[in-house]
Amino acid sequence: MDNTRTQDTFSQLSQEKILKIMNMVKNKEVSIEGALHLAQKEVYAEKDSPDLLTGSQYNFSIYKYKHYRWQKRILQIDFNTKTIFNIEKGIIKKQFPFSQVKACEDTERRRFSIVFHGRQDYELEAVSLDDKRKIIYLLSRVIQSNSYKRPEDACSGRSAECDVIHEGLLDLQQNSFISTEWVKYLVQLREGELTLYCIGLGRESRNAHPVTNTINLSGGDVSVSKENECGTFSVQTKEHNYLFRIPFTVQNNRTEDVSKLQNEWVSLIERYCQLCKGASLSQEGSEGDTSSEADYENVTVALNEQKEEALYLGLSSATTDLNKPSNSWTKPAEGEAALASPSPLPISKAEVPPAPPVFPQPSSLSPLTKRTKAFHWDVVPCDKIQKSIWESCDPRKKKIDISRLCDQFQIQDLAVFPGSEPPVNQPILLDQKVAHNFNIFLKSFHIKPSELKEKLYIIHEESGGLTDEQITALRRYMLTPKDAERYQSFKGSPSKLHVVDQFMLEMCKIPHLGQRLDLLLTIRELPMSMRDLEPLINQKIQASKQLQSSQKFVAVLEYILAIGNHLNEKAGKEKAKGFRLSSLTKLSLLRGKERTFTLLHALVEQIFLHEPDLAKFSQELTEFEAVPDASMKGLSAEVDVLKKELENVIQCRRLIKPKTIKATPQELQFCKELKDLIQKYEGDLSQLSKRCDEMKKLYSNILVKFGEPQDLDSQELFGWISSFISEFRKACAEVMQN
Numbered sequence: 001m002d003n004t005r006t007q008d009t010f011s012q013l014s015q016e017k018i019l020k021i022m023n024m025v026k027n028k029e030v031s032i033e034g035a036l037h038l039a040q041k042e043v044y045a046e047k048d049s050p051d052l053l054t055g056s057q058y059n060f061s062i063y064k065y066k067h068y069r070w071q072k073r074i075l076q077i078d079f080n081t082k083t084i085f086n087i088e089k090g091i092i093k094k095q096f097p098f099s100q101v102k103a104c105e106d107t108e109r110r111r112f113s114i115v116f117h118g119r120q121d122y123e124l125e126a127v128s129l130d131d132k133r134k135i136i137y138l139l140s141r142v143i144q145s146n147s148y149k150r151p152e153d154a155c156s157g158r159s160a161e162c163d164v165i166h167e168g169l170l171d172l173q174q175n176s177f178i179s180t181e182w183v184k185y186l187v188q189l190r191e192g193e194l195t196l197y198c199i200g201l202g203r204e205s206r207n208a209h210p211v212t213n214t215i216n217l218s219g220g221d222v223s224v225s226k227e228n229e230c231g232t233f234s235v236q237t238k239e240h241n242y243l244f245r246i247p248f249t250v251q252n253n254r255t256e257d258v259s260k261l262q263n264e265w266v267s268l269i270e271r272y273c274q275l276c277k278g279a280s281l282s283q284e285g286s287e288g289d290t291s292s293e294a295d296y297e298n299v300t301v302a303l304n305e306q307k308e309e310a311l312y313l314g315l316s317s318a319t320t321d322l323n324k325p326s327n328s329w330t331k332p333a334e335g336e337a338a339l340a341s342p343s344p345l346p347i348s349k350a351e352v353p354p355a356p357p358v359f360p361q362p363s364s365l366s367p368l369t370k371r372t373k374a375f376h377w378d379v380v381p382c383d384k385i386q387k388s389i390w391e392s393c394d395p396r397k398k399k400i401d402i403s404r405l406c407d408q409f410q411i412q413d414l415a416v417f418p419g420s421e422p423p424v425n426q427p428i429l430l431d432q433k434v435a436h437n438f439n440i441f442l443k444s445f446h447i448k449p450s451e452l453k454e455k456l457y458i459i460h461e462e463s464g465g466l467t468d469e470q471i472t473a474l475r476r477y478m479l480t481p482k483d484a485e486r487y488q489s490f491k492g493s494p495s496k497l498h499v500v501d502q503f504m505l506e507m508c509k510i511p512h513l514g515q516r517l518d519l520l521l522t523i524r525e526l527p528m529s530m531r532d533l534e535p536l537i538n539q540k541i542q543a544s545k546q547l548q549s550s551q552k553f554v555a556v557l558e559y560i561l562a563i564g565n566h567l568n569e570k571a572g573k574e575k576a577k578g579f580r581l582s583s584l585t586k587l588s589l590l591r592g593k594e595r596t597f598t599l600l601h602a603l604v605e606q607i608f609l610h611e612p613d614l615a616k617f618s619q620e621l622t623e624f625e626a627v628p629d630a631s632m633k634g635l636s637a638e639v640d641v642l643k644k645e646l647e648n649v650i651q652c653r654r655l656i657k658p659k660t661i662k663a664t665p666q667e668l669q670f671c672k673e674l675k676d677l678i679q680k681y682e683g684d685l686s687q688l689s690k691r692c693d694e695m696k697k698l699y700s701n702i703l704v705k706f707g708e709p710q711d712l713d714s715q716e717l718f719g720w721i722s723s724f725i726s727e728f729r730k731a732c733a734e735v736m737q738n
Contacts, residue, residue, distance in 0.1 A: 056078070056079040056080050057078045057079065057080060058076065058077045059641050060074070060127075061074060061075075061641045062075045062125060062135075063125040064086070064122065065123045065125075071088070072088075073087060073088050073093070074088070074634070074637045074638060076633075077135075077142070082099075083097055084101065085634070087637050087638065089532055090533065090536050090630030090634040091630050091631065092631050092634050092713070098142045098146060100117050101114060101115075101116060101139065101146060102117050104140065105121075106215075106216075109476070109480065110126045110127070110129060110131075110475075110478075112126070112135065114139065125476070128518065128648075140192065140216070144191055165191065165272075166189040167186065167187065167189065168265070169185070170184075170187045171184055171245040171247050172184075172243070172244055172245075173245070182245060183482070184247065189269065192272070193216050194214070194235065194269065195213075195214050195215075196213040198213075198481075215235060215237060216237075221238050222273050223236045223273060224236075224269040224273060226266055229245075230258060231246035231258040232246075233266050235269065244265070371410065371570055372405070372410050372566075372570035372571055374567060374571035374573055375567045375568060376590075377583035377586065379576045380576075380580060380706075381707070385578055387704050388578060388706060389557070389706065390577050390707055395561045395562035397558075400562055400566065400610075402566065404605065405563065405566060405567065405602060406570070407593075408602060409592055409599070427498070428500055429483075429487065429497070429504075430483060430500055431483075438503075438504075439499070441477070442499060442500065442503060445473075447466075449502055449503045450506065452506060452507070452510065453510050456510070456513075456520065457666045459674065459677070466520065475514065475521070478507075478514050479507060479508065487501070487508045490505065512655055515656065516652070519653070519674075522646075522649050523677055523681075529638070530684055530685065533638055533642075533688060534691070536630045537635055539630075540635065540695045540699070540714060542623050544698035544699050544701075546620060546621050546622070546624075547621065547624075551620075552613075553620065556603075556614055559614075560579070560587070560603060561576070563599070563602060563603060563606065564583075567599075580707070581706055581721065582716075584720050596734075600727060600731045601731050601735055621721065624722045625722075630715075632713065633713045636692060639685075639688060642688075643689070646678070646682065649681075650678060653671070653674055653675070653678065703717075
């Protein structure tokens with residue numbers, strides 16, 4: 001045993017933990033090797049919590065299984081918004097509130113699954129075992145806060161050791177194709193999970209991180225039961241069946257002692273399984289009553305408008321009708337929802353004339369005596385007004401045709417509206433399922449096992465190196481420490497082994513194979529990723545600059561503010577100093593007495609009448625012609641992951657760099673080429689990072705200018721503006737035709 005390494009490990013532990021481990025050795029509960037593994041586990045556990053909880057937003061590069069292939073994505077766990085994001089090339093593909101996370105299944109090698117309430121499971125693969133360990137740790141905190149209503153635990157930073165309810169040494173049965181064996185684990189029961197730390201590995205695994213597995217109890221589908229054999233019990237999940245055995249030790253050398261420990265484990269696990277099951281069912285039941293925010297908003301607006309009309313007209317039967325699910329208002333609401341996101345109408349800028357068209361004559365009714373419909377906009381909070389454009393806005397300077405507005409949006413009698421409107425026989429040392437899949441891969445992998453190490457010194461595929469697909473596949477079939485121990489203990493002739501075992505045996509002989517494969521794949525993907533991100537970041541910078549400098553867009557907003565305040569004043573509501581840009585999407589939802597005439601058409605009319613040149617405001621916002629895909633949140637996450645990947649490449653280079661003068665010419669050439677590439681990519685990534693910082697600063701200024709919250713993502717804000725431009729052009733064309 002390496003005495004220096006042993007002393008370093010134990011010196012990092014408290015006296016209490018050192019005594020605890022020494023007593024285990026004294027009572028022959030663990031071997032000296034097992035004690036060292038336990039000490040390493042304690043060191044990693046003490047480091048994990050502070051290391052993982054230094055921030056509130058975590059980005060991981062992962063692979064998601066979709067359409068029979070693994071696609072690279074960014075998994076972002078954001079404790080600020082309590083949301084998990086699935087990001088691809090800066091685009092937020094999916095987002096899941098923490099409350100939807102039901103469980104996390106730890107599967108083979110780098111793979112794991114996130115189980116959601118009411119959604120399909122996410123089958124994912126981490127780029128490294130260390131990343132997988134961190135992701136599962138964070139997800140376990142999310143699940144724990146969901147199950148026990150303790151969200152503060154997710155970010156409290158306290159040590160995971162404080163959450164341990166019960167712990168002890170157990171044997172876990174592990175099966176291979178040719179044998180069954182019991183492996184010793186330190187098992188810890190926490191609220192919502194059962195954590196297993198393997199301490200039964202051999203000498204070759206000393207330098208590795210402790211092998212850890214997590215059984216999630218919070219999914220509601222976990223059960224525990226005693227087995228017939230003395231001291232054994234099983235834990236069943238949706239994916240696995242874990243068979244445990246109470247080991248005989250100096251202290252537990254009688255059947256009664258073993259049986260007592262068995263009962264203790266079973267009762268405790270069963271208790272927490274039941275607690276988690278109850279919490280899971282309660283959460284699923286409450287989710288069944290949720291509805292779309294957009295649907296709620298549309299119905300609320302329609303219902304409020306009709307109530308206001310009924311109150312003003314004093315119709316005694318109106319209240320009764322509103323409380324019934326009558327088609328007289330549900331059908332028109334569906335029509336309005338359809339119009340809320342119309343397909344863009346391609347109209348050239350030349351089609352918007354400067355001269356105003358001829359409008360219908362204003363109504364002879366006095367606007368002062370008529371009540372109008374209210375425009376339900378989102379008001380900017382008072383504390384946001386001072387630094388925004390709204391502080392200097394004066395809607396009184398904008399001329400509006402009041403009689404025209406009142407004619408279209410005065411409350412009408414309810415009676416005017418119509419009422420309806422998816423074998424190999426040769427024994428294999430490797431796990432049978434993994435061996436079967438690896439055997440299929442080897443049939444298309446025309447490289448001999450002895451040639452693999454040589455291929456790892458060639459960086460580029462065109463120079464004779466491995467293809468990206470081959471590297472990805474080899475990473476996926478990397479040996480676990482337990483598999484590596486089994487192959488390295490093999491003493492027979494390799495020629496007698498199955499081709500799968502021959503290849504795995506050769507892979508065991510290559511030092512730092514996993515890191516080498518990661519390095520090759522990352523060094524190839526980095527330049528492509530940076531090239532993909534650069535134009536997207538530049539587009540966001542240009543869009544922010546256009547929005548910051550556009551005076552015509554601000555003038556259009558002033559018209560909307562003036563019109564909305566007039567309508568709301570006549571509806572008996574208070575005037576607003578400013579409104580959220582999300583209100584732009586609601587202009588087409590408020591209809592006049594003519595069903596095809598909306599508040600957006602009224603805005604177009606007012607602009608044509610008084611400042612026709614403002615109709616061309618979109619010429620100052622050319623970057624908003626198309627609906628934006630990538631978001632600044634997603635792009636920032638991509639850049640953050642690229643920095644981590646480059647740092648991993650630098651660490652891998654230090655790890656595999658030849659430390660003797662006996663390095664081969666091929667190794668020296670590989671290290672020189674790798675060093676040059678790292679220097680180039682560091683420069684490129686530094687420039688990209690600066691552009692990303694510029695993008696975030698410009699966007700932050702935009703949020704302040706328009707009185708928007710700082711956590712609002714650009715994908716939403718830019719989407720509202722893009723949709724408004726498209727709808728405005730369509731309304732211009734329709735007004736011109738009348």
